[in-house]
Amino acid sequence: MKGNVLIAQSGGPTAVINASCAGIIQEAFKHKKEIDGVYGAVNGILGVLKEELLDLNQEDPATIELLKRTPSSALGSCRYKLSDKEYDRVLSVLKAHHIRYAFFIGGNDTMDTANRVNHLAKQAGYELRVIGVPKTVDNDLVATDHCPGYPSVARWLAIAVRDAGLDTKAIYCADPVKIIETMGRDSGWITAATALARERPDDPPHLIYLPERPFVREKFIADVKRVYEKVGYVVMAVCEGLRDPEGKLLSESKAKVDVDGFGHAQLGGVADLLSSMIKTDLGIKARFDKPGTIQRVAMSGASEVDIAEAYEAGRLAVDKAVRGESGYMISLQRMPGKKYQCAMGMVALGKVANARRTVPDEFINTDGNDVTPAFIDWLRPLIKPGLAEYARLKKVLVGKKVG
Amino acid sequence: MKGNVLIAQSGGPTAVINASCAGIIQEAFKHKKEIDGVYGAVNGILGVLKEELLDLNQEDPATIELLKRTPSSALGSCRYKLSDKEYDRVLSVLKAHHIRYAFFIGGNDTMDTANRVNHLAKQAGYELRVIGVPKTVDNDLVATDHCPGYPSVARWLAIAVRDAGLDTKAIYCADPVKIIETMGRDSGWITAATALARERPDDPPHLIYLPERPFVREKFIADVKRVYEKVGYVVMAVCEGLRDPEGKLLSESKAKVDVDGFGHAQLGGVADLLSSMIKTDLGIKARFDKPGTIQRVAMSGASEVDIAEAYEAGRLAVDKAVRGESGYMISLQRMPGKKYQCAMGMVALGKVANARRTVPDEFINTDGNDVTPAFIDWLRPLIKPGLAEYARLKKVLVGKKVG
Numbered sequence: 001m002k003g004n005v006l007i008a009q010s011g012g013p014t015a016v017i018n019a020s021c022a023g024i025i026q027e028a029f030k031h032k033k034e035i036d037g038v039y040g041a042v043n044g045i046l047g048v049l050k051e052e053l054l055d056l057n058q059e060d061p062a063t064i065e066l067l068k069r070t071p072s073s074a075l076g077s078c079r080y081k082l083s084d085k086e087y088d089r090v091l092s093v094l095k096a097h098h099i100r101y102a103f104f105i106g107g108n109d110t111m112d113t114a115n116r117v118n119h120l121a122k123q124a125g126y127e128l129r130v131i132g133v134p135k136t137v138d139n140d141l142v143a144t145d146h147c148p149g150y151p152s153v154a155r156w157l158a159i160a161v162r163d164a165g166l167d168t169k170a171i172y173c174a175d176p177v178k179i180i181e182t183m184g185r186d187s188g189w190i191t192a193a194t195a196l197a198r199e200r201p202d203d204p205p206h207l208i209y210l211p212e213r214p215f216v217r218e219k220f221i222a223d224v225k226r227v228y229e230k231v232g233y234v235v236m237a238v239c240e241g242l243r244d245p246e247g248k249l250l251s252e253s254k255a256k257v258d259v260d261g262f263g264h265a266q267l268g269g270v271a272d273l274l275s276s277m278i279k280t281d282l283g284i285k286a287r288f289d290k291p292g293t294i295q296r297v298a299m300s301g302a303s304e305v306d307i308a309e310a311y312e313a314g315r316l317a318v319d320k321a322v323r324g325e326s327g328y329m330i331s332l333q334r335m336p337g338k339k340y341q342c343a344m345g346m347v348a349l350g351k352v353a354n355a356r357r358t359v360p361d362e363f364i365n366t367d368g369n370d371v372t373p374a375f376i377d378w379l380r381p382l383i384k385p386g387l388a389e390y391a392r393l394k395k396v397l398v399g400k401k402v403g
Numbered sequence: 404m405k406g407n408v409l410i411a412q413s414g415g416p417t418a419v420i421n422a423s424c425a426g427i428i429q430e431a432f433k434h435k436k437e438i439d440g441v442y443g444a445v446n447g448i449l450g451v452l453k454e455e456l457l458d459l460n461q462e463d464p465a466t467i468e469l470l471k472r473t474p475s476s477a478l479g480s481c482r483y484k485l486s487d488k489e490y491d492r493v494l495s496v497l498k499a500h501h502i503r504y505a506f507f508i509g510g511n512d513t514m515d516t517a518n519r520v521n522h523l524a525k526q527a528g529y530e531l532r533v534i535g536v537p538k539t540v541d542n543d544l545v546a547t548d549h550c551p552g553y554p555s556v557a558r559w560l561a562i563a564v565r566d567a568g569l570d571t572k573a574i575y576c577a578d579p580v581k582i583i584e585t586m587g588r589d590s591g592w593i594t595a596a597t598a599l600a601r602e603r604p605d606d607p608p609h610l611i612y613l614p615e616r617p618f619v620r621e622k623f624i625a626d627v628k629r630v631y632e633k634v635g636y637v638v639m640a641v642c643e644g645l646r647d648p649e650g651k652l653l654s655e656s657k658a659k660v661d662v663d664g665f666g667h668a669q670l671g672g673v674a675d676l677l678s679s680m681i682k683t684d685l686g687i688k689a690r691f692d693k694p695g696t697i698q699r700v701a702m703s704g705a706s707e708v709d710i711a712e713a714y715e716a717g718r719l720a721v722d723k724a725v726r727g728e729s730g731y732m733i734s735l736q737r738m739p740g741k742k743y744q745c746a747m748g749m750v751a752l753g754k755v756a757n758a759r760r761t762v763p764d765e766f767i768n769t770d771g772n773d774v775t776p777a778f779i780d781w782l783r784p785l786i787k788p789g790l791a792e793y794a795r796l797k798k799v800l801v802g803k804k805v806g
Contacts, residue, residue, distance in 0.1 A: 066794035072569035096804040166475035292692030391469035
């Protein structure tokens with residue numbers, strides 16, 4: 001079956017979406033017998049709805065190659081749930097442009113969209129091959145060892161937390177507590193990754209709080225106090241999606257307040273709230289860093305494993321589609337053995353759509369304030385290159401003479 | 404005159420303090436005739452007060468070499484203003500440990516301390532050579548072209564803002580406005596550096612707000628509206644030290660509020676406030692990134708020019724001291740000519756102490772919402788390597804068929 005290719009992306013950007021995109025494009029160009037044009041939807045499914053399609057055959061091959069090292073989403077993305085009527089419109093556009101191969105790069109919402117497009121085409125008797133390419137910094141897709149995008153945010157954060165930890169270690173006399181707020185609305189995978197910053201037991205981060213465990217203020221304060229008294233300073237990573245024991249988001253438990261005629265100000269986030277708690281309960285100043293979207297698209301921190309896997313996931317999607325497969329998402333399967341190896345397979349879109357994988361119990365410590373060694377063993381192979389070596393002074397004190 | 408060396412550091416960490424430290428140590432080891440021991444004060448002047456001195460001769464040469472690529476301050480830092488009595492104690496400790504060469508790495512407060520120690524030793528007839536080594540991400544020292552530490556935070560932020568800008572460009576359908584809050588309590592040098600992220604006129608950052616210009620809400624909202632209507636999304640860099648026309652810090656104009664039994668919560672910062680303004684006045688959702696201390700110590704973004712200059716400033720300080728100089732800070736002087744060259748000289752500590760250099764008028768645009776090309780020309784040579792090349796698609800649209 002010969003036809004055109006459509007590539008669409010949805011959801012938040014990552015450092016390696018464009019690598020998946022390059023994998024799809026470069027592989028598609030190799031299949032002259034099956035594929036004519038390669039089209040990119042402007043801002044994902046919205047671009048299909050609006051019939052805004054980019055002709056990627058017009059692009060310079062060097063530009064496509066450079067996509068492997070370009071963060072965010074070159075085609076544009078969106079967050080949009082299609083209505084039934086809009087699904088019909090999508091099918092009309094695909095038909096009109098003779099799209100026979102559709103690749104959707106995204107998370108569980110995107111896989112739901114892909115799944116529905118696949119079924120709709122089947123019902124309508126329109127021959128269409130639909131393959132999903134996994135992408136999410138949240139790492140919360142089921143039926144895959146991990147998700148492209150995650151190893152890069154993990155590596156970037158490990159580097160950032162190690163550096164910011166050294167900062168607090170040096171200036172603890174003035175700023176003894178630092179809270180680093182990470183992304184992760186519903187799962188703690190991103191926050192957990194900061195553990196890689198730690199090389200020795202008392203290294204930062206000293207505490208890691210995931211949304212998989214309820215946040216209890218008294219326990220939190222006791223944790224901070226204990227580390228402060230033992231180590232002399234405290235660096236912690238907290239997830240933006242932390243919830244109280246009633247399941248309410250901490251970030252939503254903060255009121256909107258009218259301030260100084262500036263109108264309604266919504267409070268800043270979890271880290272801000274926690275720093276207030278520490279000041280109130282312990283009388284210790286705490287500052288916070290909230291790298292926000294910088295963490296998820298930072299190319300400078302990208303993992304080489306992630307770039308290569310994202311590319312391969314895109315490439316394999318085309319390979320599978322031209323062989324006649326449809327209705328699947330590419331999944332990453334870790335092979336048994338000491339050396340990290342990742343085999344790629346497929347999983348039914350329906351199995352992935354709208355499902356979510358949180359951090360499992362074996363990766364969270366008993367106290368609910370750190371990860372386990374098993375998590376670190378699982379994560380470390382995904383981070384390439386590892387963190388650069390830093391100097392550690394022996395710190396031999398000179399004998400006192402004044403006293 | 405033969406004696407021991409003291410190295411002390413104060414104020415906020417940077418990516419290259421340890422490079423200056425390595426410059427001092429490695430140069431000191433070369434002057435066997437003049438120098439015996441090389442001591443590092445634990446947490447700056449506090450370590451002198453407490454007589455906590457590290458014997459750096461005990462360290463492995465490879466560790467000292469690795470300091471050039473290790474961020475933050477390996478000796479530890481502090482923020483501490485000495486009382487008169489404590490100055491006497493400092494002198495006693497210096498005498499007791501036969502310190503004849505004292506090097507203070509820091510900003511304008513540190514240079515004030517160095518200046519007083521120098522005068523005190525002279526008054527007491529104790530032969531001591533005191534040289535300051537400039538260090539501050541704020542870039543606000545006078546009588547120097549720029550300050551070690553600044554080019555690295557500038558490079559890191561330019562990279563981060565370009566990446567975060569691509570993020571908003573891709574997902575503007577869902578998140579059309581992004582505010583990136585940078586450091587800079589009293590000057591806008593750090594915020595201004597984000598302009599390097601921009602390669603073409605409509606690239607982010609679209610707006611840059613420095614504390615050198617008063618913040619006026621109506622003008623700000625008009626700026627955001629104009630960019631939003633023209634470009635379709637808005638990415639801006641704002642300084643944490645922005646002030647209203649009365650000179651009051653925006654961050655202080657926000658009330659402390661009691662929230663949901665969680666105690667007193669202090670609002671998050673300038674970016675948080677501005678995002679509320681945008682929501683209130685324009686009805687547009689705005690999100691913000693606040694990289695905080697991550698920006699100032701990020702080794703991954705460090706400029707090679709900065710690392711080399713920080714090292715050389717430390718090395719030269721020792722060279723000058725053994726030649727008999729005292730009471731000066733090393734200063735960086737840009738040589739005339741097309742190719743960037745930096746000559747290092749000296750400036751009297753008294754001239755630098757407590758003085759502050761803000762961003763000059765010729766570097767700020769007339770509207771007060773951006774920098775000038777002159778600023779970019781001044782900054783660019785300090786950023787080495789430059790920003791990596793990213794792919795830019797031509798974006799040729801396929802002709803519509805459904806319409």
